[in-house]
Amino acid sequence: MAFEDLYREVILRHFKKPQNFGPVSDEEATVEDENPTCGDHFRLRVELQGDRISSIRFDGRGCAISTSSCSMMTERVLGKTPSEARAMISEFLGMVQGTCDPSDESLGDLAVLRSVRDFPVRVKCAGLCWQALSKALDKLSA
Amino acid sequence: MNALNTERIRRDFPILARTMRGGKRLVYLDNAATTQKPECVIEAVCDYYRNHNANVHRGFHQLSEEATEILESARARVADFIGAGSPQEVVFTRGATESINLAASAYGAAALRPGDQILLTVMEHHSNLLPWQQLARQTGAELCFIPGREDGALDMDAFQQMLSPKVKILAMTHMSNVLGTINPVRQCIAAAHSAGARVLIDAAQSLPHFKVDVADLDCDFLAFSGHKMLGPMGIGVLYAKRELLDRMRPYQTGGSMIHRVALRDAVWADVPYKFEAGTPNVAGAAGLKAAIDYLEAAGMDRIFQHEQELVRYALQRLDALSGIQIVGRAAHRGAVIAWHMKNVHPHDMAQFADQEGIAIRAGHHCAQPLVVRYGFAALSRASFYLYNDRHEVDALADVVEKTARFFHGL
Numbered sequence: 337m338a339f340e341d342l343y344r345e346v347i348l349r350h351f352k353k354p355q356n357f358g359p360v361s362d363e364e365a366t367v368e369d370e371n372p373t374c375g376d377h378f379r380l381r382v383e384l385q386g387d388r389i390s391s392i393r394f395d396g397r398g399c400a401i402s403t404s405s406c407s408m409m410t411e412r413v414l415g416k417t418p419s420e421a422r423a424m425i426s427e428f429l430g431m432v433q434g435t436c437d438p439s440d441e442s443l444g445d446l447a448v449l450r451s452v453r454d455f456p457v458r459v460k461c462a463g464l465c466w467q468a469l470s471k472a473l474d475k476l477s478a
Numbered sequence: 479m480n481a482l483n484t485e486r487i488r489r490d491f492p493i494l495a496r497t498m499r500g501g502k503r504l505v506y507l508d509n510a511a512t513t514q515k516p517e518c519v520i521e522a523v524c525d526y527y528r529n530h531n532a533n534v535h536r537g538f539h540q541l542s543e544e545a546t547e548i549l550e551s552a553r554a555r556v557a558d559f560i561g562a563g564s565p566q567e568v569v570f571t572r573g574a575t576e577s578i579n580l581a582a583s584a585y586g587a588a589a590l591r592p593g594d595q596i597l598l599t600v601m602e603h604h605s606n607l608l609p610w611q612q613l614a615r616q617t618g619a620e621l622c623f624i625p626g627r628e629d630g631a632l633d634m635d636a637f638q639q640m641l642s643p644k645v646k647i648l649a650m651t652h653m654s655n656v657l658g659t660i661n662p663v664r665q666c667i668a669a670a671h672s673a674g675a676r677v678l679i680d681a682a683q684s685l686p687h688f689k690v691d692v693a694d695l696d697c698d699f700l701a702f703s704g705h706k707m708l709g710p711m712g713i714g715v716l717y718a719k720r721e722l723l724d725r726m727r728p729y730q731t732g733g734s735m736i737h738r739v740a741l742r743d744a745v746w747a748d749v750p751y752k753f754e755a756g757t758p759n760v761a762g763a764a765g766l767k768a769a770i771d772y773l774e775a776a777g778m779d780r781i782f783q784h785e786q787e788l789v790r791y792a793l794q795r796l797d798a799l800s801g802i803q804i805v806g807r808a809a810h811r812g813a814v815i816a817w818h819m820k821n822v823h824p825h826d827m828a829q830f831a832d833q834e835g836i837a838i839r840a841g842h843h844c845a846q847p848l849v850v851r852y853g854f855a856a857l858s859r860a861s862f863y864l865y866n867d868r869h870e871v872d873a874l875a876d877v878v879e880k881t882a883r884f885f886h887g888l
């Protein structure tokens with residue numbers, strides 16, 4: 337996929353209008369994370385009801401890759417169990433790090449981020465929110 | 479003064495002939511991070527390893543004599559280039575970062591008492607901030623910051639107000655690696671001296687681009703890196719006045735920096751060797767000397783003129799784009815431009831530029847407090863040097879415009 341196609345698709349869907357994006361105050365945040373090389377900063381709030389993720393919301397500023405990755409992530413994991421979400425986290429991180437190659441069906445929208453692996457500095461951008469989600473789940477299950 | 483012949487200069491830099499992803503021509507605009515190397519510098523490093531490699535100051539064999547001669551002639555060349563009184567005032571380090579750490583720990587630790595003040599500016603690179611943060615913690619001294627004005631110049635009125643007998647050290651950058659601002663260091667040094675403070679100048683971004691003379695400035699310390707002035711990575715300089723070096727304690731201890739060693743004590747070598755523990759970077763020094771020769775042959779004044787013209791043109795081109803905000807508008811400035819484009823994250827800006835073979839930088843540029851001071855989390859930055867030309871400015875402006883159109887059009 338050409339680089340600008342990646343941008344076009346990702347941005348059209350999620351950068352301009354991120355899903356599950358809304359103010360998350362410091363007190364509400366389950367976790368905060370940042371990309372130290374560029375100052376991107378996210379707050380993520382995750383709620384569980386029973387054994388499902390019943391609500392997920394994020395806030396902060398980031399580049400197109402990190403914002404769209406986060407937006408798509410929230411859509412994907414909403415309603416999933418923590419263990420299903422964890423499987424998605426490792427699948428996604430494996431994909432952008434180039435250590436595994438999940439099928440397009442299992443990735444859904446996220447497949448557009450596949451070519452991030454060819455741009456090493458962007459791997460961190462794409463993975464930032466997923467790492468944050470992993471920490472949030474640790475916290476909620478603690 | 480005739481102008482630089484950029485076309486001819488470009489031929490001296492092998493890397494400028496390479497192509498990037500997708501067959502794009504390289505447009506290298508990340509010179510504030512590190513500069514490219516001319517053939518003569520690469521050759522000086524190779525020649526050292528190929529023909530003269532040996533350890534210095536210890537062997538009695540011919541190679542060791544030659545290596546020592548290479549190191550010491552590089553030291554003399556640096557001293558001459560910066561106007562130091564003698565080569566003994568030139569301490570070789572790994573770079574500006576190590577130079578500042580050396581000054582902070584070897585001079586600062588003994589010079590400060592609780593309640594003393596260390597004066598810095600808001601526009602310091604982390605390299606000229608963190609060593610002083612550490613030192614303040616260790617000594618009980620207080621850190622104070624000269625504020626920046628909205629246009630990116632230093633607030634000199636505030637500076638005058640902040641001077642007092644409590645200020646023992648002023649450490650400031652000569653030129654901001656983000657705003658491009660060239661600070662009036664000569665005036666600051668004189669004022670600090672009258673208040674009784676010693677002054678360190680971070681010349682990492684200035685000395686590569688225009689003439690800097692330590693005798694004229696009368697600074698007490700001056701730090702810079704070889705790799706930002708066409709030289710190799712891993713070599714840098716701390717200049718310090720002889721009387722200070724004589725009084726300072728060693729920074730690191732070990733081989734090469736001693737006069738005599740017994741099991742329980744040691745006598746330090748004379749300056750500058752007292753501050754150069756271990757085997758030095760002779761190849762780096764050889765490369766730095768070649769870089770200085772190259773810069774002087776091109777002419778520092780000519781280089782500065784060339785960059786002034788480029789930065790004026792670049793500002794004119796970028797200012798014409800809608801949605802752009804240039805951060806740093808000081809009248810006296812070098813060829814570094816930082817900007818923010820509405821609705822475009824700097825990461826994405828740099829990525830779009832990279833697609834065109836254009837190397838720019840995005841992020842906080844190791845000056846996080848400064849970027850935050852001007853209201854941003856990250857900025858894009860282009861920085862120029864003697865081999866850059868107007869075509870490259872055009873390429874930059876075009877890609878900034880294209881990226882902006884892409885994001886604005888969504």
Ligand SMILES: Cc1ncc(COP(=O)(O)O)c(C=O)c1O
Nearest residue numbers: 573574575603605655682683703
């Ligand atoms: C103003 C300034 N000071 C210090 C440094 C640190 O230089 P080095 O990383 O070579 O030690 C830099 C490099 O980016 C700089 O721009």
